[in-house]
Amino acid sequence: MSTDESAVLKSGGKPQVTMEKLVGLCKRRGLVFASSDIYGGLGSTWDYGPLGVELKRNVKEAWWREMVQRRSDIMGLDAAILMHPRTWEASGHLQSFTDPLVDCKACKQRFRADQVADGRCPECGGELTEPRNFNLMFKTFIGPLEDSAHAAYLRPETAQGIFVNFGNLLDTQRVKLPFGVAQIGKSFRNEITPGNFIFRTREFEQMEMEFFIPPDPTQEARWFEYWVELRLGWYVKHGIEREHLRLRPHGKDELSHYSRGTTDIEFLYPFGWGELEGLAKRGSYDLDRHAEFSGKDLTFFDEEAKTRYRPWVIEPAAGVDRALLAFLLDAYDEDIVEDEARVVLRLDPRLAPIKAAVLPLLRKGGQVEKALEVRARLQPHFPTAYDQAGSIGRRYRRQDEVGTPWCVTIDHQTMSDDTVTLRDRDSTAQVRLPIAALVGELNERIGWHR
Numbered sequence: 001m002s003t004d005e006s007a008v009l010k011s012g013g014k015p016q017v018t019m020e021k022l023v024g025l026c027k028r029r030g031l032v033f034a035s036s037d038i039y040g041g042l043g044s045t046w047d048y049g050p051l052g053v054e055l056k057r058n059v060k061e062a063w064w065r066e067m068v069q070r071r072s073d074i075m076g077l078d079a080a081i082l083m084h085p086r087t088w089e090a091s092g093h094l095q096s097f098t099d100p101l102v103d104c105k106a107c108k109q110r111f112r113a114d115q116v117a118d119g120r121c122p123e124c125g126g127e128l129t130e131p132r133n134f135n136l137m138f139k140t141f142i143g144p145l146e147d148s149a150h151a152a153y154l155r156p157e158t159a160q161g162i163f164v165n166f167g168n169l170l171d172t173q174r175v176k177l178p179f180g181v182a183q184i185g186k187s188f189r190n191e192i193t194p195g196n197f198i199f200r201t202r203e204f205e206q207m208e209m210e211f212f213i214p215p216d217p218t219q220e221a222r223w224f225e226y227w228v229e230l231r232l233g234w235y236v237k238h239g240i241e242r243e244h245l246r247l248r249p250h251g252k253d254e255l256s257h258y259s260r261g262t263t264d265i266e267f268l269y270p271f272g273w274g275e276l277e278g279l280a281k282r283g284s285y286d287l288d289r290h291a292e293f294s295g296k297d298l299t300f301f302d303e304e305a306k307t308r309y310r311p312w313v314i315e316p317a318a319g320v321d322r323a324l325l326a327f328l329l330d331a332y333d334e335d336i337v338e339d340e341a342r343v344v345l346r347l348d349p350r351l352a353p354i355k356a357a358v359l360p361l362l363r364k365g366g367q368v369e370k371a372l373e374v375r376a377r378l379q380p381h382f383p384t385a386y387d388q389a390g391s392i393g394r395r396y397r398r399q400d401e402v403g404t405p406w407c408v409t410i411d412h413q414t415m416s417d418d419t420v421t422l423r424d425r426d427s428t429a430q431v432r433l434p435i436a437a438l439v440g441e442l443n444e445r446i447g448w449h450r
């Protein structure tokens with residue numbers, strides 16, 4: 001990860017928000033809290049608060065809609081986190097899912113060998129040991145006996161749940177190649193150097209899709225390019241600036257043990273370029289290994305070619321938490337409205353935790369009752385907020401800060417003609433419209449279909 005370009009300017013010429021500011025906002029407004037805070041926190045683990053959980057669900061749903069529900073060639077799956085330990089022998093993770101570690105002989109701290117620049121301890125300058133391989137999988141035991149026969153692992157990627165179900169899917173779903181299987185779920189990695197807020201944690205969520213194709217390098221190249229472009233477009237379509245994204249093909253020496261070729265989609269975080277999503281050509285590596293270790297026939301019968309083979313795989317693997325971080329970073333903005341500074345999260349309305357806030361201008365004249373009635377009308381359609389505390393300007397700014405795209409204001413006129421004002425978060429422009437038209441107008445503006 002390079003830090004050379006960390007002082008990037010947003011397209012409006014504003015510097016990107018610092019991580020510190022974003023973490024502060026997330027805590028203050030209940031998006032993300034440090035986990036186990038009352039005990040001093042557990043390093044690099046985070047809890048999503050009431051607004052954060054909505055945002056996270058929206059990120060996952062946006063992915064699921066695009067990758068599963070809107071397509072006819074991809075199906076979903078939800079496999080268990082605990083899997084048979086043989087899975088990890090077959091997948092190669094037991095042997096190869098390691099990071100090289102060095103210890104400082106003086107202060108005893110541990111570092112990833114590839115992250116120590118000059119061979120001395122980055123903390124105290126002490127001498128380092130030779131690198132040793134450290135497996136990143138979390139180990140546990142199934143049942144009451146804590147011995148090696150009962151050892152199990154928390155999955156370090158969701159993908160293996162898809163590969164071990166390949167036979168079940170062929171047997172129960174009528175599929176022809178190419179087809180994909182998608183899954184969202186928690187993964188665990190005992191990272192040596194977690195950090196940068198929710199960028200790298202030991203418990204995180206992944207959105208992975210395994211796309212099965214005939215074993216043919218030409219088709220592989222074509223589909224790989226297709227998926228790289230589609231995934232890049234997904235981020236842009238949901239609010240990431242194109243110039244904050246770049247593609248980085250892996251060199252031969254850094255490929256994962258299962259990969260025939262990998263390209264990362266990188267994002268420009270405040271600390272520099274870092275991975276957002278990885279796209280890998282996994283070939284038939286996983287199905288071959290599971291066939292060998294399980295003794296099951298994991299071949300596909302190609303009706304047209306009248307042959308059996310194990311398909312090749314293209315995998316776009318994204319992180320929910322990293323995507324959420326990138327969406328927040330690019331949405332964060334500060335501007336001046338009516339001579340007052342405000343913080344505004346310009347989130348895509350589909351991702352925004354709350355779609356509309358209903359605000360009575362005054363707490364009298366029946367406006368409160370009317371506002372609650374309007375809220376009750378909107379709430380079955382999308383998450384809404386209600387706020388009657390403080391000046392109207394302050395209430396708008398509270399909503400801007402958490403990315404609520406629209407505020408619906410009930411005023412004196414509402415009481416006589418059943419119209420409200422609708423204020424737009426980004427432009428702060430207001431229009432007047434009938435209460436009866438609100439749901440339709442807001443659904444249209446959210447643009448679910450985009």
Ligand code: ATP
Pocket residue numbers: 157189191198199200201202203204205206275276277278317318319320321322323
């Ligand atoms: P890195 O090089 O940053 O360690 P990786 O190449 O090991 O990541 P993959 O195995 O390709 O990551 O996992 C796919 C995606 O899962 C990543 O692009 C990232 O979004 C997410 N991810 C992986 N590890 C973590 C982690 N420790 N914390 C949060 N997200 C993660």
